[in-house]
Amino acid sequence: MKSNLTLSCLALIASLLHAPAAQAVEFKQFQAAKSSLSFVYKQMNVPVDGQFKNFRARIAFDPAKPTAAKAEFEIDLASIDAGSKDANDEVAGKAWFDTKQFPVAKFVASSVKPLGNNRYEVAGKMSIKGKTQDLATPVTVSQQGDGASFDGSLVLKRADYAIGDGVWADFGTVANEIQIKFHLVATSK
Amino acid sequence: MPASTFQPASAYTRTAIGLHWLIAIALAGTFALGIYMPDLPLSPQKLKLYSWHKWAGVSIFLFVILRLVWRFGHRPPALPAGMPRWQVRLAEGTHHLLYLLMFAVPLSGWLMSSAKGFQTVWFGVLPLPDLLNKDKELGDALRQLHMLLNFSMAGLVLVHAAAAVKHHLIDRDDILARMLPFLAHSGAKK
Ligand code: HEM
Ligand code: HEM
Numbered sequence: 201m202k203s204n205l206t207l208s209c210l211a212l213i214a215s216l217l218h219a220p221a222a223q224a225v226e227f228k229q230f231q232a233a234k235s236s237l238s239f240v241y242k243q244m245n246v247p248v249d250g251q252f253k254n255f256r257a258r259i260a261f262d263p264a265k266p267t268a269a270k271a272e273f274e275i276d277l278a279s280i281d282a283g284s285k286d287a288n289d290e291v292a293g294k295a296w297f298d299t300k301q302f303p304v305a306k307f308v309a310s311s312v313k314p315l316g317n318n319r320y321e322v323a324g325k326m327s328i329k330g331k332t333q334d335l336a337t338p339v340t341v342s343q344q345g346d347g348a349s350f351d352g353s354l355v356l357k358r359a360d361y362a363i364g365d366g367v368w369a370d371f372g373t374v375a376n377e378i379q380i381k382f383h384l385v386a387t388s389k
Numbered sequence: 390m391p392a393s394t395f396q397p398a399s400a401y402t403r404t405a406i407g408l409h410w411l412i413a414i415a416l417a418g419t420f421a422l423g424i425y426m427p428d429l430p431l432s433p434q435k436l437k438l439y440s441w442h443k444w445a446g447v448s449i450f451l452f453v454i455l456r457l458v459w460r461f462g463h464r465p466p467a468l469p470a471g472m473p474r475w476q477v478r479l480a481e482g483t484h485h486l487l488y489l490l491m492f493a494v495p496l497s498g499w500l501m502s503s504a505k506g507f508q509t510v511w512f513g514v515l516p517l518p519d520l521l522n523k524d525k526e527l528g529d530a531l532r533q534l535h536m537l538l539n540f541s542m543a544g545l546v547l548v549h550a551a552a553a554v555k556h557h558l559i560d561r562d563d564i565l566a567r568m569l570p571f572l573a574h575s576g577a578k579k
Contacts, residue, residue: 243436244513245513246509283507
């Protein structure tokens, strides 16, 4: 009780002095509206931008204990914008995401390794369309006020998840490599 | 034949003839592809055809520039002296309008692609700058424009070709033969 009181007094003083918050903060309130998940794919060597509109993350990140961080990520695949209406209709279908059968893609982080300079390597399992693969990606964490953003980009090979089967399996028109960019924001309150 | 009195300007250069037919054939093919491809269901084949259409269109654009540069240095031969004034005007007006459309058609296609968010990467190698930002409404409007310009050009080409055939079969002059030298009525060598 007593030490709690001292702590809050100290915290109060610290915030009054505008000192950098040295106390443990944990960023765990995911801010969907401030986050984004976009990608670039190439068709006939033409880069086309797309994004997912609905996704959720459960993040618990304490900069003092990064290796204990937890991250889970779910994407509603039907919320895709793949660049045009034609493409959106197409990628919902069986050959691509088959969103009727597999509406959600999921990533669960299993380890976080500090790389220095606020960079971390996050490794885990990605499941899309019933297929699960190991996935690792560097993440840069930047803190502003009571929020932190987690940014990174990675290349996902669509064939690893059978995204774009059948006539689309050949990479001549739609390339295998999909460049993914994420910007996730979580706050401590 | 009176043509011999205007020796230097009595004929189109081989280059002018070559470019005329190269561009005419390429335009016809690109036009047909443009009509055929939009109604296909989405498939790799469709994406390929769209790209080919765009590559062909951009190539035509470059050949048209080349053709105009050549045209500025090489005046076309004069039309037959006996041709009525209005016909000469009409022929020249049609030619100018065709030149304009040969520019405007590919340009509108390029702008449409930009506005639709699909860059043009010429032959899959050379990315052309996107002159417009992605904007669905603008993209749809430009598609209408591309179509309108295309059908105007097609209509004009029909009139143009009909006139050429009329000159050949009815007027029995050498207008068509100036573009197709093997059709010359007289055996006279230039
Ligand atoms: C000079 C040659 C060209 C000709 C004769 C031509 C002709 C046509 C025609 C007749 C259509 C069908 C109209 C419609 O149904 O929308 C079309 C569609 C189209 N053209 Fe062209 N075009 C040319 C150049 C270009 C260029 C340079 C581009 C792009 C860089 C382009 C991009 C397109 C696209 C994307 C469509 C499909 C529109 C859609 O499906 O929404 N065209 N073209
Ligand atoms: C896409 C198709 C075509 C386009 C865009 C086109 C365009 C042109 C243009 C701009 C000229 C004027 C050349 C100049 O004096 O600078 C020309 C000349 C000519 N074109 Fe075409 N043309 C097309 C197809 C045809 C066809 C199908 C025919 C014949 C059936 C034809 C026959 C001629 C002839 C005979 C001339 C020479 C006219 C003269 O001596 O003054 N063209 N064409």
